[in-house]
Amino acid sequence: MIFSIRNIALAFLVLFISATVVLWRAPAMESETKVLSDGISSSELVARGEYLVTAGNCASCHTTQDGEFMSGGLPFETMFGTIYSTNITPDPLTGIGSWTEIDFLNSLRHGVRPNGDHLYPAFPYNAYTKASDGDISAMFAYLKSIKPVNKSPKKNDLAFPFNLRPLMAFWKLLYFQPGVFEVSEGKSDQWNRGAYLVEALAHCSACHTPRNLLGAERATAHMAGGEFLDLVSRERYRTWSAPNLTATNRGLSLWSEQDLADYLKTARNDILESFGPMNEVIINSTRYLEVQDVKAMVTYLKSLTAVPEREAVAPAPEVMGRGRTIYNLHCGTCHLPTGEGDSEMAPRLDRGSLVVQDENPASMINAILYGPHLPSPPLLPKWREPMQEFQYLLDDEEVASAATFIRHSWGNASGVVTAEQVARQR
Ligand code: HEC
Numbered sequence: 001m002i003f004s005i006r007n008i009a010l011a012f013l014v015l016f017i018s019a020t021v022v023l024w025r026a027p028a029m030e031s032e033t034k035v036l037s038d039g040i041s042s043s044e045l046v047a048r049g050e051y052l053v054t055a056g057n058c059a060s061c062h063t064t065q066d067g068e069f070m071s072g073g074l075p076f077e078t079m080f081g082t083i084y085s086t087n088i089t090p091d092p093l094t095g096i097g098s099w100t101e102i103d104f105l106n107s108l109r110h111g112v113r114p115n116g117d118h119l120y121p122a123f124p125y126n127a128y129t130k131a132s133d134g135d136i137s138a139m140f141a142y143l144k145s146i147k148p149v150n151k152s153p154k155k156n157d158l159a160f161p162f163n164l165r166p167l168m169a170f171w172k173l174l175y176f177q178p179g180v181f182e183v184s185e186g187k188s189d190q191w192n193r194g195a196y197l198v199e200a201l202a203h204c205s206a207c208h209t210p211r212n213l214l215g216a217e218r219a220t221a222h223m224a225g226g227e228f229l230d231l232v233s234r235e236r237y238r239t240w241s242a243p244n245l246t247a248t249n250r251g252l253s254l255w256s257e258q259d260l261a262d263y264l265k266t267a268r269n270d271i272l273e274s275f276g277p278m279n280e281v282i283i284n285s286t287r288y289l290e291v292q293d294v295k296a297m298v299t300y301l302k303s304l305t306a307v308p309e310r311e312a313v314a315p316a317p318e319v320m321g322r323g324r325t326i327y328n329l330h331c332g333t334c335h336l337p338t339g340e341g342d343s344e345m346a347p348r349l350d351r352g353s354l355v356v357q358d359e360n361p362a363s364m365i366n367a368i369l370y371g372p373h374l375p376s377p378p379l380l381p382k383w384r385e386p387m388q389e390f391q392y393l394l395d396d397e398e399v400a401s402a403a404t405f406i407r408h409s410w411g412n413a414s415g416v417v418t419a420e421q422v423a424r425q426r
């Protein structure tokens, strides 16, 4: 191939350096004299901040499995290398204890550190920039109230030139729009509240929007399905696909408002239970939100304009036949031969799962190879027995044909999964 990854990377490097030299600017920062909070008592401010920090799901990224609350150190595997989240406890040396409120505002609103260094967008400040001054002030008050932990995160391990923070100035110029959320006048209060929660805090788009070669969200395909690296089992990182949340027949139109509200509030609905990266989103964040706020998010999400998938290629009859045999042998006992599922045995796979209908089968393959991991801490048991992992039981060809059979039966129309796509997830 002429356009090898290396050539593309070098081209970007040249572009980056020249453009950064030309376009160099001091980072945008706010005035130290600005007043953020709207005059409520400090205990009210802390309580409100805790709610907002939960809605923003800071903990999923800033708290490791065995680490202390908000003390950072979680690795983010990106195509440019590994970035570690930082310590955001009020420790003055290793955390944000010596920061002013304006320093904190600058990090969320502008993606800059107090010393002017640019932050990497693995920290989703492209969403948090939309949070209001008052809400940022409340989050700061809350974070200042939690237990300080003295711990420095590991050094980032990024490939040149991405290890150079000043180059982020150019990236931000191209892809980052700082600025507070603007209310849409023609829309209801409920819709606007939902849009604010989803876009400024919950950052659903960080995973559900596809990214370009330089890791920026593609605005024209907002929420139309993205992918990223995350754990599939202990210490094994693989691609996950986050399905299309716009109003297509394979996306969020599959679910009623109630289905979506139940899913975000309880990790389950009448169709299925959450697994994979959504577990943390729900267990650490959305389940704690007030019912009114979940309803508002649902109103906004269900209003997203459809960004259609590519038309699926119909599988060959022999692949469907082979897939049916494997399905009936290994899957049908729980998911039933009709794919309807059973309230005690397994979720339905017929026209209900966005993961099954996703154009990108990565997450569906992960569920089959590694088993769909249930939310942790566990909810009240719903299923009689968990689904096992099939990585040692079925080969690539077999997983591919079973997945293809499911994706093309019972009203599903999401096309072929190839053995190569399965091999990539191993
Ligand atoms: C998707 C993961 C993710 C989420 C969610 C997240 N962060 Fe971060 N955050 C990071 C990473 C990674 C960094 C380090 C970025 C860097 O090194 O440039 C970071 C850096 C920061 C910094 C800069 C700290 C420093 O020392 O420079 C602050 C402040 C911060 N995050 C606060 C928050 C708050 C508040 C929330 C919730 C509203 C939050 N983060 C949610 C991943 C995340």
Ligand code: HEC
Residues within 6 Å of the ligand: 198, 202, 203, 204, 205, 206, 207, 208, 240, 241, 242, 243, 245, 263, 272, 273, 274, 275, 276, 277, 278, 279, 281, 286, 301, 352, 353, 354, 355, 356, 363
């Ligand atoms: C850390 C990345 C990430 C974030 C943030 C995220 N999602 Fe997801 N989402 C995924 C992935 C990956 C899947 C598919 C696998 C799974 O369900 O975990 C998914 C699946 C879903 C599904 C389909 C579930 C199914 O089984 O069919 C819905 C609905 C959904 N997400 C809604 C949301 C909403 C709403 C938000 C914001 C509140 C959100 N997601 C935030 C990664 C994410």
Ligand code: HEC
Residues within 6 Å of the ligand: 272, 273, 274, 275, 327, 330, 331, 332, 333, 334, 335, 345, 346, 347, 353, 354, 355, 356, 364, 367, 368, 372, 373, 374, 375, 383, 385, 386, 387, 388, 390, 402, 403, 406
């Ligand atoms: C022992 C019963 C059982 C068997 C056998 C079984 N599953 Fe499952 N499956 C489940 C349960 C239970 C879940 C829900 C777990 C969760 O979501 O956390 C599930 C979830 C799934 C999901 C995720 C659906 C979604 O969007 O949430 C897929 C895809 C899936 N199974 C496919 C298969 C395939 C393919 C096979 C056969 C190779 C199979 N299952 C065999 C019980 C089973």
